[in-house]
Amino acid sequence: MATGWKRFTGSSPYPVLSSSSNGTMSTYGSKQDRNYRIPWLQGKHSRNEEIQMLAWISEITGEPISQDRDTALEQLHDGRILCRLLQRLSRGAVCRTINERPSPFGASENIARFFEALDYFDIKGLTYISPNELLEERNMDGLISLLENLYRRVR
Secondary structure, three states, X not given: OXXXXXXXXXXXXXXXXXXXXXXXXXXXXXXXXXXXXXXXXXXXXXXXXXXXXXXHHHHHHOOXXXXXXXXXXXXXXXXXXXXXXXXXXXXXXXXXXXXXXXOHHHHHHHHHHHHHHHHHHOOOHHHOOOHHXXXXXXXHHHHHHHHHHHHHHHO
């Protein structure tokens, strides 16, 4: 596809499928093109998509959320804001009260409730991010993918 498009228009935004000299290995793009290939294959998000999702959460919950990637993940990792988001989107989504204590146990409870409440919206949260990744403040891309899916469902 990328090769045909390149022949037709003269350029292509996609990497070209190439193979090794003996034909045993195929890759998208040259090996030097990994800075483009790896995020493209892993489904990385643009900075604008992140900012839009964080602004949407802030708008729904009424809580200020930083536009900085690390600070935003630090704010969201305990699950309180995420549970409030689901509660505001649908009253019956989060069955129990949100644990407001700033402790690892409270955070893991909130994250478990968040993943349970995603079933209410027919979203399998574990396909995007694991609870441990959220608790340990890792994988912002998975969280943004999950929130984009939620946004499309409630729109």
